[in-house]
Amino acid sequence: MLTQTVAKAAQDKAAEMLASAGIQLTPHERAHIEIAEFGLGELHQTGLELITYINTDRYCAKELVLFPRQTCPEHRHPPVGADPGKMETFRCRAGKVWLYVEGEPAAAPQARVPSGSEAYYTVFHEIELNPGEQYTIPPNTLHWFQAGDDGAIVSEFSSTSRDESDIFTDPRIKRLPEIVED
Amino acid sequence: MLTQTVAKAAQDKAAEMLASAGIQLTPHERAHIEIAEFGLGELHQTGLELITYINTDRYCAKELVLFPRQTCPEHRHPPVGADPGKMETFRCRAGKVWLYVEGEPAAAPQARVPSGSEAYYTVFHEIELNPGEQYTIPPNTLHWFQAGDDGAIVSEFSSTSRDESDIFTDPRIKRLPEIVED
Numbered sequence: 001m002l003t004q005t006v007a008k009a010a011q012d013k014a015a016e017m018l019a020s021a022g023i024q025l026t027p028h029e030r031a032h033i034e035i036a037e038f039g040l041g042e043l044h045q046t047g048l049e050l051i052t053y054i055n056t057d058r059y060c061a062k063e064l065v066l067f068p069r070q071t072c073p074e075h076r077h078p079p080v081g082a083d084p085g086k087m088e089t090f091r092c093r094a095g096k097v098w099l100y101v102e103g104e105p106a107a108a109p110q111a112r113v114p115s116g117s118e119a120y121y122t123v124f125h126e127i128e129l130n131p132g133e134q135y136t137i138p139p140n141t142l143h144w145f146q147a148g149d150d151g152a153i154v155s156e157f158s159s160t161s162r163d164e165s166d167i168f169t170d171p172r173i174k175r176l177p178e179i180v181e182d
Numbered sequence: 183m184l185t186q187t188v189a190k191a192a193q194d195k196a197a198e199m200l201a202s203a204g205i206q207l208t209p210h211e212r213a214h215i216e217i218a219e220f221g222l223g224e225l226h227q228t229g230l231e232l233i234t235y236i237n238t239d240r241y242c243a244k245e246l247v248l249f250p251r252q253t254c255p256e257h258r259h260p261p262v263g264a265d266p267g268k269m270e271t272f273r274c275r276a277g278k279v280w281l282y283v284e285g286e287p288a289a290a291p292q293a294r295v296p297s298g299s300e301a302y303y304t305v306f307h308e309i310e311l312n313p314g315e316q317y318t319i320p321p322n323t324l325h326w327f328q329a330g331d332d333g334a335i336v337s338e339f340s341s342t343s344r345d346e347s348d349i350f351t352d353p354r355i356k357r358l359p360e361i362v363e364d
Contacts, residue, residue, distance in 0.1 A: 022204030024275070024314030054271045054318060054339055059241035061271065061339035089236040089243065093206070132206030136236060157236055157243035157339060 002037045003182035010035045014049035014065040021094040021153050023063060025051065033065075038073055039174035045114045048072045052161070060161040064090075064154040066097065066147035071114050074100075074121050074144035074169040080162055085139030088158040092129035095152030099127040099135055099145040111146035120170035129154070142169065184219040185364035192217045196231035196247040203276040203335050205245060207233065215247075220255055221356035227296045230254045234343070242343040246272075246336040248279065248329035253296050256282075256303050256326035256351040262344055267321030270340040274311035277334030281309040281317055281327040293328035302352035311336070324351065 011033040034050040037043045049065035077086035090099060098111040103125030113121045123142045127135045137143050166175050193215040211233050218230040231247035259268035272281060280293040285307030295303045305324045309317045319325050348357050
């Protein structure tokens with residue numbers, strides 16, 4: 001659950017980070033930055049800010065903003081009908097992001113698993129992305145990511161996005177936002 | 183036909199424009215900026231500079247660079263097998279671009295058709311894109327575009343790219359580059 005005040009402050013901060021990176025938005029996009037709070041009530045620890053530029057039945061493109069050390073929690077994109085599951089390319093535009101996928105775990109992961117949620121982080125194969133670097137995540141692959149100390153901006157290029165189908169490791173998580181008046 | 187000297191100078195200029203817009207490349211991407219000269223021998227009038235970030239059987243993302251008043255000539259992306267043809271979203275990141283597609287023609291188009299190629303520009307429905315603005319071109323739709331006086335950078339999000347299948351209105355055009363030693 002997210003209050004309007006918290007959501008508005010997060011939109012302002014995300015817009016500022018995007019502007020600093022030279023990424024321009026239309027006024028409509030600026031006013032509709034999506035705040036994904038994941039239902040845990042700890043947006044600055046577990047959350048993500050997004051702008052969906054385009055999402056068709058063929059492809060999708062988004063800009064993702066992560067505040068300093070903010071984490072997008074572990075999830076996967078399962079097959080949906082004839083679709084084998086969303087495939088995503090993350091391209092770091094600013095800041096630093098650590099991405100974790102299935103595979104050989106890092107001996108000493110650089111990201112810090114959000115406190116209180118340790119049970120719900122299970123993959124630790126680490127990819128560090130700095131500006132200009134990118135990585136493509138196969139469909140139906142568990143992944144999570146966290147920004148470095150200065151936050152991060154990540155362009156996501158992908159097949160069709162169906163956020164409502166995402167499967168999170170943490171059963172407490174709600175992907176679709178609940179915003180209430182405060 | 184493009185000489186190595188011309189190609190190298192165009193790569194340098196494109197890299198400089200990208201850097202000015204805050205868009206980071208890896209050294210490998212920087213060294214492999216694609217120069218599309220279209221075979222007309224007039225790169226700064228008819229040409230395009232590209233970086234393909236990712237091109238899979240599901241989606242594609244590129245960064246396009248246009249020098250001042252440079253034009254990407256009229257073409258369409260036809261169906262290929264089960265694919266109904268490439269669908270593209272152009273998002274202007276820097277500068278200004280005029281995009282022309284099928285539809286009601288502009289009374290006074292702002293772009294200038296490349297001199298000597300007037301016969302091969304047939305669609306004049308005008309969309310002006312400034313930073314943060316975007317437009318999605320349906321499959322198999324004729325389109326061409328030209329940058330304003332300061333050039334432009336355009337992010338292209340699309341379905342799978344099959345450049346070799348593109349159909350240009352101008353029969354003289356070769357999409358795939360021929361670079362020779364000079």
